[in-house]
Amino acid sequence: MKKNVWIWNHYATNMFKDQAGRHYWFAENLKNEGYNPTIFCASTIHNSEESIDTGNQKYLSKNSGDIPFVFVKTTKYGNDRKKRVMNMLTFYKNLFVVAKEYAEKYGKPDVILASSVHPLTMVAGIKIAKKFGVPCICEVRDLWPESIVAYGLLSRKNPVIKALYQGEKWIYQNADSVIMTWEGGKDYIVDKGWKEEIDLNKVSHISNGVIIDTFDKNSLKNKISDSDLDSQKFRNIVYAGSIRKVNNIGMLLDAAKIIQSEGIEDIKILIYGSGDESEMLKQRCEIENINNVIFKGRVEKKYIPAILKKSHANILHNSSTSLDKYGQSQNKFFEYLAAGKPIIQTYSTGYSICESTKCGISAIKQSPEDIAKAIIRLFDSEVSSREMGNNAREVAYNYDFKVLTKKLIRIIENI
Numbered sequence: 198m199k200k201n202v203w204i205w206n207h208y209a210t211n212m213f214k215d216q217a218g219r220h221y222w223f224a225e226n227l228k229n230e231g232y233n234p235t236i237f238c239a240s241t242i243h244n245s246e247e248s249i250d251t252g253n254q255k256y257l258s259k260n261s262g263d264i265p266f267v268f269v270k271t272t273k274y275g276n277d278r279k280k281r282v283m284n285m286l287t288f289y290k291n292l293f294v295v296a297k298e299y300a301e302k303y304g305k306p307d308v309i310l311a312s313s314v315h316p317l318t319m320v321a322g323i324k325i326a327k328k329f330g331v332p333c334i335c336e337v338r339d340l341w342p343e344s345i346v347a348y349g350l351l352s353r354k355n356p357v358i359k360a361l362y363q364g365e366k367w368i369y370q371n372a373d374s375v376i377m378t379w380e381g382g383k384d385y386i387v388d389k390g391w392k393e394e395i396d397l398n399k400v401s402h403i404s405n406g407v408i409i410d411t412f413d414k415n416s417l418k419n420k421i422s423d424s425d426l427d428s429q430k431f432r433n434i435v436y437a438g439s440i441r442k443v444n445n446i447g448m449l450l451d452a453a454k455i456i457q458s459e460g461i462e463d464i465k466i467l468i469y470g471s472g473d474e475s476e477m478l479k480q481r482c483e484i485e486n487i488n489n490v491i492f493k494g495r496v497e498k499k500y501i502p503a504i505l506k507k508s509h510a511n512i513l514h515n516s517s518t519s520l521d522k523y524g525q526s527q528n529k530f531f532e533y534l535a536a537g538k539p540i541i542q543t544y545s546t547g548y549s550i551c552e553s554t555k556c557g558i559s560a561i562k563q564s565p566e567d568i569a570k571a572i573i574r575l576f577d578s579e580v581s582s583r584e585m586g587n588n589a590r591e592v593a594y595n596y597d598f599k600v601l602t603k604k605l606i607r608i609i610e611n612i
Contacts, residue, residue, distance in 0.1 A: 202227055202234045202609065203296075203306040205318050207288050209238035210249065210268065213261040215498070219338075219528075219598075220312065222408055224264045226602035232609075235303075236264060237295070239271040239288050248273060256295040269295050289317040296325045305329045308609055312336035316364055323371045332612045335372035336403075340385065340520060341365065347518035348443065362389075369395045374612050376403050376605075380548035381523035403604050406596035407531040416502035425491050426507050431465045432576055434541065435508035437501055438515075438529060440472030440492075445516045447474075448543070450481060451565030453490045456572060464489060464572065466512070469504060471495035505536035510575060510582065513551075517544035517563040524548035537590030539582045541575055543568045556589035 204220045212218035213236075224234035240249040240257070249268040251257040257268045271288045274280035300306070308331055311322025319335040326333035342361035346353050369375055369386065379385075380402050386395055426433055440446050446468065453466050471494060479492050496504065505511055511533040525546045533540050534550075540557030542549075551557040558575050560567040575582055594600070 199231055199233045200307040200609070201304060202232050203237060203309045204234055205237045205292070205309065205311045205322055207239050207285065207318050208243045208314060209236050209266075210240070210242045212236065213238070213249075213259070213266045213268075214242075216262055217408075217411070217498075219405060221261070221264060222406075222598040223310075223602055223605060225262075226598055227606070228263060230602070230606060232606075234264065235267060235299075235306075237267045237269060237292070239284065240268040241271050241273055241284060246273075246275060255291050256299065258299075267295065267299060285315050285317055289321050292318075292321045293325060296329075300329065306331055308332050308334065308612065310334045310336060310605075312338060313341065314339045316341050316361070316368060319368045319372070320364070323368065326373075332373035334374045334376060334608060334612065335368055336376040336378075337382070338378050338526075343385070344518075344520060347520050348516070366391055366394065369400075373399070374608050375400045376608065377401070378404055378526040379524035380404070384547075385523050401604070401608055403601055403608075404526045404596060405528050405531055406598050406601045407535045407593060409535050409593055409597050412502045412532065412535045415499055416506050419497075419499040420503050421496070421500045423493070423504070423507075425465070425467055425493070426504060431463050432509040433507075434464065434466045434510045434512050434572065435469065435504060436466065436512045436514060437469045437504065437532075440468065440470050440475045440478065442474060443516050444472065444474075444514070446478055446514075447481070448563070448565055448568065449512070449514060450478060450485075450487055450490055452543075452568035452572065454485065454487050455565055455569035457487065457489050459569075459573070461573065462489075464576065466490045467493055467508070469493045469496050469501070501532065502536070505532060505538065508536070508538050510539045510541050510557075510572075511536060512541045512543065512572075514543040514568075521545070522547040525550065531593065531596050534589045534593035534596065537586050537593075539575060539585035540589060541568075541571055543571070550592065554588055554592045556585050556592055558585070 206220050209220050212221040220236055227234045240251050251270040255270050259266055269288055269291050271284050274284045309322045309326045311319045322333045342358045345351050351358050383397050383400050456464055482490055513530055540551055542551045542559040544563040545559050551559055558571050560571040
């Protein structure tokens with residue numbers, strides 16, 4: 198008999214439209230392996246004014262491809278932080294009603310996979326799974342509240358943070374299984390001093406990844422004509438992502454300025470993306486005569502594979518924090534691997550895929566000087582950079598979602 202797997206991700210609403218993303222790909226591959234997956238998500242679309250209209254009902258069920266989605270009615274929030282917290286609370290509260298009604302109509306789940314970002318989804322997963330008498334797998338993709346502390350948003354001593362830590366520990370204790378996207382997830386629990394209270398044997402690692410076939414098809418189907426990217430005069434380094442304070446793109450400009458001052462004229466950094474710091478950084482390039490950085494603006498996701506494949510190297514960059522020691526699992530990193538080009542990582546991490554598989558180069562520490570040195574060192578040898586690119590492509594197959602889903606199935610079957 199096929200097992201019903203309920204996948205809960207508050208922010209999976211975009212996956213319905215894109216037919217892509219971690220849980221959509223898990224669902225696709227689970228279906229291919231004989232399971233019945235269903236994705237539950239909020240009716241609101243994150244970082245958008247759009248939402249799915251559920252009418253007078255607590256939920257709406259629709260298919261995306263062959264994958265059923267359940268949109269749980271939630272309040273709109275836009276850019277209002279307080280309303281966003283209310284959005285999380287209504288998603289949590291309504292899950293209890295929706296789960297009961299959906300189970301009565303379509304049958305209860307055999308297992309619930311409750312995924313963060315925020316922890317309330319996992320709390321609901323544990324409580325509702327107990328009501329159904331089924332196991333709950335909690336998937337941790339963002340360390341709340343540790344990431345809030347690591348980015349300096351709130352102090353570790355803040356009463357709210359202390360309460361969130363207790364809630365986090367409760368989740369690890371009560372989940373039947375815990376998946377972490379960083380290889381050093383168990384180290385984190387040990388560092389928190391919880392190893393005597395939490396069974397580390399139920400903690401597993403499944404990273405983010407990529408669908409290589411889809412990535413390759415998109416690179417051929419959605420080609421892009423770009424005079425800067427196509428130029429043979431320069432060795433182009435591509436950054437693809439947001440341009441906000443947390444991304445710290447200003448440091449890339451600092452590194453580019455150093456490279457320019459060294460008289461190196463054939464290296465350029467192409468920045469694809471948008472964010473609230475874009476205009477300020479463009480103006481800085483003009484004022485300081487930084488000529489080896491070009492802001493290309495936002496492009497549709499479908500063009501990213503072609504862009505990454507055309508580069509000479511792709512750069513992985515964001516603000517480095519204390520969390521880096523537990524490993525890396527940014528979605529874009531695995532796209533970089535699939536592109537088959539060397540990766541420049543502007544900071545060092547624990548469990549570094551980049552270093553251990555020799556698919557790129559890391560700055561010793563995240564500073565403009567060290568980033569500039571890493572970029573120059575990468576291009577010192579065309580042979581070694583080509584080998585790194587080949588290694589990257591080979592390593593990408595270990596992170597294809599067909600492989601990652603088999604890991605998930607082992608957890609489901611052994612729980």
